[in-house]
Amino acid sequence: MSRISISRSRIAATAVLLNDHPFKRLPGCRRDRFEMQGRPTLKPLAIGTDTQVVGISRSRRCCQTVVAMIKTHRNGGS
Known part of the structure; x- marks a missing residue:
């Protein structure tokens, strides 16, 4: 694997961890919030x-x- 592909895989793994990490004061996480608010407004x-x-x-x-x-x-x- 090249250094770039290793870096991309590390970034992707970190993004998953950050998006699934629960909020401190609000219920849920970034992924939950996107699924509720962001995804319905997106159009192909x-x-x-x-x-x-x-x-x-x-x-x-x-x-x-x-x-x-x-x-x-x-x-x-x-």
């Missing part, structure tokens, strides 16, 4: 729609713009 993603492809390409361009701005700022540009 629509796959293959044109709007998602446009959204992804816009997001990618936006990220590239932000990265370019950061590099310019680090290099002392205005």
Whole structure:
């Protein structure tokens, strides 16, 4: 196993422990709270729609713009 896969497995194991750990003052744990409140509001993603492809390409361009701005700022540009 590579170091990355070992780290990921350790993180996953720690996340399970943290999510199942009971709250100090409230009843239940994070997993219980998510099952009651979070999961019912989640909806599956629509796959293959044109709007998602446009959204992804816009997001990618936006990220590239932000990265370019950061590099310019680090290099002392205005």
